Amino acid sequence: RRRALFVSSPIGLGHAQRDLAIARELRALQPDLDIDWFTVDPAARYLEREGERVHPITQRLANESRHFESVAGEHDLSAFFALRTMDEIMAHNFMTFVDLIDAEHYDIVIGDEAWDVDYFYHENPELKRQPFVFLTDFVGCLPMVDGDEREACLCADRNADDIEHVARYPYVRDAALFVGNREDVTELPFGPGLPGIRDWTDRNFGYCGYTLPFDPRALADTERLRERLGYRRDEKVAIATVGGTAVGRHLLQRIADAFPIMKRELPELRLILVTGPRLPSDRFAPADGLEVRPYVHHLFEHLACCDLALVQGGLSTCMELVATRRAFLSFPLQRHFEQCIHVRQRLANYGADRAVDYRATTPQSLARLALAAMHEPVRYRAVETDGAARAARRIAQVLDNRWWVK
Numbered sequence: 001r002r003r004a005l006f007v008s009s010p011i012g013l014g015h016a017q018r019d020l021a022i023a024r025e026l027r028a029l030q031p032d033l034d035i036d037w038f039t040v041d042p043a044a045r046y047l048e049r050e051g052e053r054v055h056p057i058t059q060r061l062a063n064e065s066r067h068f069e070s071v072a073g074e075h076d077l078s079a080f081f082a083l084r085t086m087d088e089i090m091a092h093n094f095m096t097f098v099d100l101i102d103a104e105h106y107d108i109v110i111g112d113e114a115w116d117v118d119y120f121y122h123e124n125p126e127l128k129r130q131p132f133v134f135l136t137d138f139v140g141c142l143p144m145v146d147g148d149e150r151e152a153c154l155c156a157d158r159n160a161d162d163i164e165h166v167a168r169y170p171y172v173r174d175a176a177l178f179v180g181n182r183e184d185v186t187e188l189p190f191g192p193g194l195p196g197i198r199d200w201t202d203r204n205f206g207y208c209g210y211t212l213p214f215d216p217r218a219l220a221d222t223e224r225l226r227e228r229l230g231y232r233r234d235e236k237v238a239i240a241t242v243g244g245t246a247v248g249r250h251l252l253q254r255i256a257d258a259f260p261i262m263k264r265e266l267p268e269l270r271l272i273l274v275t276g277p278r279l280p281s282d283r284f285a286p287a288d289g290l291e292v293r294p295y296v297h298h299l300f301e302h303l304a305c306c307d308l309a310l311v312q313g314g315l316s317t318c319m320e321l322v323a324t325r326r327a328f329l330s331f332p333l334q335r336h337f338e339q340c341i342h343v344r345q346r347l348a349n350y351g352a353d354r355a356v357d358y359r360a361t362t363p364q365s366l367a368r369l370a371l372a373a374m375h376e377p378v379r380y381r382a383v384e385t386d387g388a389a390r391a392a393r394r395i396a397q398v399l400d401n402r403w404w405v406k
Contacts, residue, residue: 001032002107002399005055007097007114008039008047010064012243014316015112016043017213017300018179018388019135020050022110025392030399036106038097040064042277042295049297060096062089065245065278072247075358076334080141080155083115090116098127106130108399113137121172122165128172131398135391137179137315138342139205140190140197144335156191163190166204174398177391178205181384184346206394211387216323219304226305236266238370239302240310241274241317248312249279251331251358254366255310256284261367263289266374274299300324308374313339313355315346322352323383327373331358350381 006023009015016039023035037047037054040061044054067089071082094116101109111117112135121128140159143152166173178185178201185198219225223233231237240255242248252273259271272291275281281292296302303309303317304324311317313332321328330347332339332355347353356369 001034002030003105004033004035004108004110004399005100005106006035006037007109007111007117008037008043009113010040010043011068011113012245012314012316013042013046013299014243014314016046017316018211019110019112020047020052021211021213021388022391022395023052025388026395029392029396033107033399038100045277046297055100057096057100062092064089064093069246069278072333074250075248075331077247078144078335079333079337079339080144080151080158083141084154084158090119094120101127101129108133108395110395111135118173119165122169125169125172131174131401132172133175133177133395133398134173135177135179138338139178139185139201140188140342142186142188142337142341144337144340152191156194159190160194163194163200174401175394176205177208177394179208179211179387179391180346181207181209181349183349184210184342186341186345188341208390208394209384209387210319211391212320212323212383212385214300214320215385216304216383217385219301219324222305225301229302229305231270231305234268236269236307236374237305238262238269238271238308238310238374239274239299239306240271241276241296241299241303242312243276243314243317245276246279247333248276249283251310251312252279253284254358254361254363256287256290257363258367258370259290260287261364262371263287265367265371272296272302308370310370313343315339315343318343318347318352318354319350319383322347322350322380323385325378325380327376327378329354329356329369329373331356331361334358350383352380 008019037052040063047054067086068082108131110133118134141155143155145151185201187196187198189196263269270289274293274296277295281294284292300320309321309328311330313330318330344353344355
């Protein structure tokens with residue numbers, strides 16, 4: 001039997017969910033393929049619960065989520081500087097990856113935003129021993145503070161480094177897939193004197209469309225779904241979720257503070273705070289109609305039948321809400337270039353940019369916005385449902401390429 005190693009980004013659960021969808025499509029195409037996973041909590045725990053094999057060596061990995069939490073402020077995370085200051089983590093995790101590749105044979109490595117593997121492979125191309133497929137849902141680091149010449153210079157320098165890597169060693173990536181469509185890529189330049197991001201992506205990536213971890217048609221009967229999940233017909237359900245890290249604790253607290261105001265206006269309202277496994281659930285004061293859950297498996301099913309979702313600006317959760325046509329508000333993290341620029345452009349393409357500035361909200365204004373959003377008509381563009389299959393077909397083509405000499 002052939003073997004694949006799937007390196008999945010552990011920042012949130014979105015990567016693991018879409019990667020599992022791709023892996024299942026890949027197994028359907030390649031029945032003789034066994035897949036090991038290379039990631040850490042919370043993604044590792046999710047995959048194990050789905051019956052997947054996370055390689056035991058991953059217990060040695062440094063946790064990227066903890067690093068992101070350590071540099072975050074109040075609903076504020078400079079994603080670029082968080083990436084820039086994790087060299088030790090990336091080097092440590094890549095060396096663990098090399099130890100595994102040295103000890104065991106894999107026929108292919110698939111990396112979903114495996115920036116450490118991709119970077120060090122380009123720096124040391126002689127270490128690559130099997131086909132490598134790279135996936136990402138954004139291209140290009142972008143400065144977020146107007147007038148900050150240092151940030152702008154460092155972002156451009158990082159982008160120029162990536163561009164040079166791909167130009168010098170095009171054979172490192174046997175395939176590069178953008179999880180989305182061409183119009184989802186910003187037309188902004190990588191930096192002064194550098195190419196436009198979309199034009200460069202056209203030349204160096206293939207587009208597989210957005211990848212959902214479920215078929216929206218299977219969740220279209222919301223009444224039946226609510227009954228199965230234990231929600232009553234006579235209640236309005238709002239769900240607040242901020243992903244698998246503790247970065248969103250300030251947003252959850254503000255939503256909890258707004259809930260009594262919302263409850264007075266809408267007595268049948270029930271609010272579920274999904275805190276994630278890394279945030280203590282007892283930090284929120286009890287209130288009638290308020291429920292706190294550390295973790296909800298297959299949260300997308302609950303979101304698919306809720307009356308309103310209040311979420312961070314992460315791509316996966318927002319796109320799941322668009323696919324199931326649910327009312328929602330998103331609160332992108334300040335200075336997070338991916339959420340504030342890349343994700344918002346993509347959502348706008350689907351007619352679903354529902355971003356709210358966290359800094360401008362109070363519990364009173366948040367309650368007002370939430371109640372209004374709950375009653376607004378939804379006019380999103382349909383989300384494609386074949387993204388995982390398209391990605392799997394491209395990976396299978398690389399896996400079956402007969403010129404590769406083991």
